Amino acid sequence: xxxxxxxxxxxxxxxxxxxxxxxxxxxxxxxxxxxxxxxxxxxxxxxxxxxxxxxxxxxxxxxxxxxxxxxxxxxxxxxxxxxxxxxxxxxxxxxxxxxxxxxxxx
Amino acid sequence: xxxxxxxxxxxxxxxxxxxxxxxxxxxxxxxxxxxxxxxxxxxxxxxxxxxxxxxxxxxxxxxxxxxxxxxxxxxxxxxxxxxxxxxxxxxxxxxxxxxxxxxxxx
DNA sequence: AGGATAGGTGACCAAAAGGTCACATGTAAA
DNA sequence: TTTACATGTGACCTTTTGGTCACCTATCCT
Numbered sequence: 095x096x097x098x099x100x101x102x103x104x105x106x107x108x109x110x111x112x113x114x115x116x117x118x119x120x121x122x123x124x125x126x127x128x129x130x131x132x133x134x135x136x137x138x139x140x141x142x143x144x145x146x147x148x149x150x151x152x153x154x155x156x157x158x159x160x161x162x163x164x165x166x167x168x169x170x171x172x173x174x175x176x177x178x179x180x181x182x183x184x185x186x187x188x189x190x191x192x193x194x195x196x197x198x199x200x
Numbered sequence: 201x202x203x204x205x206x207x208x209x210x211x212x213x214x215x216x217x218x219x220x221x222x223x224x225x226x227x228x229x230x231x232x233x234x235x236x237x238x239x240x241x242x243x244x245x246x247x248x249x250x251x252x253x254x255x256x257x258x259x260x261x262x263x264x265x266x267x268x269x270x271x272x273x274x275x276x277x278x279x280x281x282x283x284x285x286x287x288x289x290x291x292x293x294x295x296x297x298x299x300x301x302x303x304x305x306x
Numbered sequence: 307a308g309g310a311t312a313g314g315t316g317a318c319c320a321a322a323a324g325g326t327c328a329c330a331t332g333t334a335a336a
Numbered sequence: 337t338t339t340a341c342a343t344g345t346g347a348c349c350t351t352t353t354g355g356t357c358a359c360c361t362a363t364c365c366t
Contacts, residue, residue: 108205111208124312135357159312173279176276177271266333
């Protein structure tokens, strides 16, 4: 399986996107801490984190018996660059900002 | 199913990403033209295009008996904005440009 | 040492997704 | 008005994926 295939497949699941949201809010969490936020057993959470790690979206570091998880935003940026060229970026950006404002998320 | 779920699920399949690549290169193609680029029957191609359309990644317009397909980059930009905030964007962008250069894709 | 805590593996099952086919509708052109 | 062309639908099958469980390893603390 290619690198980008792993990234897109990893992002396809809502639980995994939620895990990225958690790490985006605060990095360096352990498996147990992340698992406690999910409606799922530890084994399910582990599988999801493994998928994210193999895709390079999450990087980890061992600290004693704990495993700390960190978000890696680089693959996300590469997605963006694939279908939005530098010439159209300005217009698209304007459109999405408008969308945010209309939704009250600005 | 939520909007963003549809987008991410649509992007999870390599055939659908290839279809987006084709439309990124040149817009306004018919189903038959797109299908001829795939190693698959017309029915498979139709299913994929339907998924892309329901996700809002592709918009269509009828012209007689033909259906023309166009790429819509807005949902892609929204993915980017979800996990890359304005403060870290500068650094991430620098990293990805470096990656492109190292791969000879600059 | 020994119990408690944090993380890991492989098998297993149900649900979802990718792909094909028989069949059907609408439009263009002779 | 036939004939060919472009697109559309529902059923069907196979493979992949999400989730759980029994069982296992490593680290910390008393």
